[in-house]
Amino acid sequence: MADMTSKAAADTPQAAAGTDFLTVFNRYSWEEVQKKIRLKTAQDVLNALQHSRPGLEEFMALLSVAAAGYLEPMARKARQLTVQRFGKTIRLFAPLYLSNKCQNICTYCGFSLDNKIPRKTLTALEVEAEAAILKQYGFDQILLVTGEAAREVNTDYFVRTVRQLKKQFAQISLEVQPLYEHEYKALNEAGAYGITVYQETYHRAAYKQYHLRGRKANFDFRLETAERACRAGIRKIGMGVLLGLQDWRVDSFMTMLHLRFMRHRYWQTGYSLSFPRLRPAAGALSPAFPVSDKELLQLILAYRICDPDLDISLSTRETETFRDHLIGLGITTMSAGSKTNPGGYATDSDSLEQFEISDERSLATICQVIQQAGYDPVFKDWDLALAAGNSDAYF
Numbered sequence: 359m360a361d362m363t364s365k366a367a368a369d370t371p372q373a374a375a376g377t378d379f380l381t382v383f384n385r386y387s388w389e390e391v392q393k394k395i396r397l398k399t400a401q402d403v404l405n406a407l408q409h410s411r412p413g414l415e416e417f418m419a420l421l422s423v424a425a426a427g428y429l430e431p432m433a434r435k436a437r438q439l440t441v442q443r444f445g446k447t448i449r450l451f452a453p454l455y456l457s458n459k460c461q462n463i464c465t466y467c468g469f470s471l472d473n474k475i476p477r478k479t480l481t482a483l484e485v486e487a488e489a490a491i492l493k494q495y496g497f498d499q500i501l502l503v504t505g506e507a508a509r510e511v512n513t514d515y516f517v518r519t520v521r522q523l524k525k526q527f528a529q530i531s532l533e534v535q536p537l538y539e540h541e542y543k544a545l546n547e548a549g550a551y552g553i554t555v556y557q558e559t560y561h562r563a564a565y566k567q568y569h570l571r572g573r574k575a576n577f578d579f580r581l582e583t584a585e586r587a588c589r590a591g592i593r594k595i596g597m598g599v600l601l602g603l604q605d606w607r608v609d610s611f612m613t614m615l616h617l618r619f620m621r622h623r624y625w626q627t628g629y630s631l632s633f634p635r636l637r638p639a640a641g642a643l644s645p646a647f648p649v650s651d652k653e654l655l656q657l658i659l660a661y662r663i664c665d666p667d668l669d670i671s672l673s674t675r676e677t678e679t680f681r682d683h684l685i686g687l688g689i690t691t692m693s694a695g696s697k698t699n700p701g702g703y704a705t706d707s708d709s710l711e712q713f714e715i716s717d718e719r720s721l722a723t724i725c726q727v728i729q730q731a732g733y734d735p736v737f738k739d740w741d742l743a744l745a746a747g748n749s750d751a752y753f
Contacts, residue, residue: 460505462572542590554596602636602645
């Protein structure tokens with residue numbers, strides 16, 4: 359235990375030159391981290407709340423069962439830090455699902471290869487129709503999403519789509535299969551801004567059980583994705599796990615470990631975090647480790663307190679009530695009016711969705727809720743022109 363802790367202090371954030379995150383990660387024991395979190399006391403939580411620069415030990419305390427009795431002071435500190443760093447704003451975006459084809463077999467996903475459903479990949483004309491609807495709604499930031507089917511939705515398809523859409527949207531990010539570094543460079547040159555890739559779970563054995571076939575079964579290749587994208591010049595990386603697959607406290611510690619490594623090594627890059635909870639989908643399983651609303655709130659507060667500059671996103675997977683209450687408590691970004699099926703906005707509302715959403719309210723309604731909470735809904739917070747002459751200006 360002590361040995362693991364001393365190595366943690368050495369690895370983050372002052373990781374040795376040339377060390378990659380896989381090397382750092384392999385030094386950690388899931389069971390030892392789990393035990394350390396379980397042993398955290400109420401005094402550890404109070405110390406973490408008073409710490410001027412909380413680190414991994416303090417993050418463990420704020421994740422612990424002992425911290426469940428301190429949600430009120432955690433919420434006050436998280437609110438203060440969020441307003442201090444981001445002002446009273448909530449940034450809005452929408453996902454645009456391009457394809458539900460997938461070559462992976464994953465036991466929790468509606469797009470899994472063994473799920474016998476109608477498959478669809480949007481043509482350029484269908485992409486245009488979807489984009490027109492989102493622009494009509496007022497969105498200026500979109501997230502392109504596909505299943506992981508490299509033979510059909512590959513880098514060439516992504517580059518063509520980004521080039522097609524870049525004049526219409528200020529910011530285009532992608533949530534697709536992990537790619538190689540040269541492929542991320544091609545996306546960067548085409549105008550892509552961000553890449554989102556969830557590790558799903560940092561528990562190796564459980565990862566193998568959930569991912570039965572396909573490239574996604576390669577745990578290490580997925581773990582190294584963020585570094586490949588950063589080296590290729592991608593400006594923002596979205597990270598996280600799928601809550602419900604394993605012990606959320608340990609998975610979240612590993613995510614924070616990964617995030618801190620990335621912030622130290624690739625400091626020019628921006629980072630965001632999302633908290634997808636396992637949701638119903640065709641052919642999918644129920645969560646083995648369910649996460650309650652109260653536990654998810656605790657997790658979000660812990661991240662905000664330990665990383666005040668982190669962009670924290672909450673999707674329409676969550677209920678209306680929960681999303682409304684999270685405004686002002688650490689959240690900086692929300693999706694709105696989402697469709698999780700290819701063609702869902704304009705061309706094929708009946709195609710299969712990746713998962714069921716909970717918050718089905720319109721964009722206008724969500725903007726109204728944000729304003730009633732005293733916050734401003736924001737559709738665009740930067741422009742490519744800012745980076746045209748000086749790539750460092752934005753940061």
